[in-house]
Amino acid sequence: MKISKFFFVSQKSIKEEYQSKFLERLLRGGFIQQESTGIYTWLPLGLKVLKKTENIISEELNKIGDIQVQLPFLQSADLWKQSKRYESYGKEMLRVSDRHDRELIIPPTCEEQMCSLFFSKQVSYRDMNKVLYQIHWKFRDELRPRNGLMRGREFLMQDAYSFFTNEEAAKQNYLDHYNAYLSIFKKLNLDKLHVITASSGEIGGDLSHEFVIESEEGDSNAFVKNVSIDYVKNLQELKNISGDFEKQIENTTEKRVVEIAHIFYYGTVYSEKMSYEFINKEGKKNKFYGGCFGIGVSRLVAILSTKKYWPISVAPFSIHLLSINEKYQNICDKIYEKLIKFYDVIVDDRSNLSYGEKMQEADLIGAPYRIIIGEFMELYREGNLINKFSSIEDIYDILNKEI
Template sequence: MRLSRFFLPLLKENPAEAQIVSHRLMLRTGMIRQEAAGIYAWLPLGFKVLKKIEKIVEEEMARAGSIQLLMPTLQLADLWRESGRYEDYGQEMLRIKDRHEREMLYGPTNEEMITEIFRGTVRSYKDLPLNLFHIQWKFRDEQRPRFGVMRGREFLMKDAYSFDVDEAAARKSYNRMFTAYLNIFSRLGLKAVPMRADTGPIGGDLSHEFIILADTGESAVFCHEDLINMPAPGNDVDWDNLEHIFEGRTALYAATEEMHDDARFKAEVPEDKQVSARGIEVGHIFYFGEKYSKPMKAVVNGPDGEITVHMGSYGVGVSRLLGAIIEASHDEAGIIWPESVAPFDVAIINLRQGDEACDAACEKAYKALQSAGRDVLYHDTDERAGAKFAAMDLIGVPWQLIIGPKGLADGQVELKNRATGERLTVPFEDGLAQLSKA
């Protein structure tokens, strides 16, 4: 993409309304624009990152055997009356009447609807286990939306739902999602710790939140330090046999505020390993057995009669993840994107736009890197060099390829790594080769 043809409305000043760094940086970089309280438009830079995160989530869900579909944003109130949650949900549920005065709502989650789909389509225990997921916009009418996409009202969520014949099978499904989540967050460059959590309005008796530590986190969390840097299981696992991964992660103490037991924490965790910090929730998984399947009559034919299915649900806050990643990875100059989700892989900075040799070298690099499959932003405007550096640092492109007349005279270009700040002068072709495989 040539910057001159892209739409990147950077702000010169820090927006006054932003209280936390991710909100400030998302506004300054023109990633989002507020259209109403807690409702944002995703401008092209933000949209690109959102899509890259979505793709990683989709890939890891598919690998864990979950099948993608898409449920609508609006739902019938009557569906929620079947589970008893229509009255329970309170003011966070956005209630709507259509032109025929039918009661509807903007879905804050989809347990009821997926249960309805299941009971209308699946007949036999032989079709289980089944795991379905979608990535769709949800709405929660927060009393006081704040912190940008971290606590918005219209937000993008990945939610998955598992169906099994009994609790033992449902625990296997839970472990599959538990493992997939560790892999997802690892690919996003995040150190997410699963913590015993409260089940809240979803219900059930087994639940983990996946938490990343950050000073701006919304709640207090407590865990054993060793959990923070544990490597993700990766994909070379036996998906039918993951209990050891679950055990390995849950043997050490980790709990959110609501589930925290301070006496146990201090007894179980050596003092120098006690981490008491703020955390951001990026995922939340639940096993809730028959909570929805029983009142909604989601049953299958088993070998010895009807079986009420055991269910779980598994959420990832996709739009919130942009904020969480920025909270975890930024510096004074701006965002430092992990390479996996950066809006562009490489920024080409032309130090003297209009200079014949510089323009030709930049064009050549632009084409070569694109051919190598890299997502390239060519900063091709006639702004001065300092402004170009600042802009590319601000939006956090992992690599800068800096091309100027002085270096070019010797056949040299400069590579800059955004995360380390390291700058390296190399022959032009070497620079291309290195960035082609970066």
């Protein structure tokens, strides 16, 4: 991509009200733009990061057999009335009347709809032991939206819902989701990641964990274990690495954290609440065992934006190419034509900006690799000089190994 052809809207400074660690870089670098309170437009840079993040999540969930669907953004209020959450959910759920005065809602969560979908026809034991998920926009009318995408009103969420014939299989699937989520976060290079035993809250059930990231600007406190978390084989192993929100347990330290994902096992709660059952081998009705598993996708983008360089897995561009002055622009453009065939590269081809200005904007974009064309060609990885080269072929060799 040539910057001159791109829609890149950087900002030199931002208003004081936006000065949150999670918002500043996204606004200054032109990744998102505020449309109204807690509602954002995704600019080309931000949309690229968001889509790559979404793809990583899909890939890992598909690997463990989850099946993707998409519920509508606007849904009938009927099911929410049936589950009695229509009244209890309060003002965070947006309610709309259509032209025929039928009540629609914009769902902040989708247990009702997903159960209704799964049980829309008679379900036999053969149809069970599946997990449906979606990655779709949701809306929560937060009283005080803050920190940009961290607590926005319109947000992208991955939510998965499981439907199992028995407790053991459902709990094994709970562990599969823990492990898949960990794979996702490893691909995103997230550090200061912890897992915390959580209360199941209003959803109910007896097993629940949150993935959290340590952050001084976090909105809750947790006692985190001083271990780096890893894949688990059983619930005991998961218990060994989990911290707690309320209780100070052994080898934990209290930290300010932000939540990035939440997994619940709710057993037969939704089966009972909504009267959904499957037909077993003997032709009798049985309750199903389920859980739900969610990641705040747009929130992840906010967290990743706090690092100077994006991880290569979601970077809007892998390589940022620029020249130190006009004299080298021609060779820079030629190198671009070669690189673009193999890499997601952006070249700064503007003649009205100084080298210093271009470097500042390259910092805002945050591509993990940078190539600077001058007397020598310099290749940087995350701000560190890998080497100086006199031939571009040598750079190709290194890039081939690295990317």
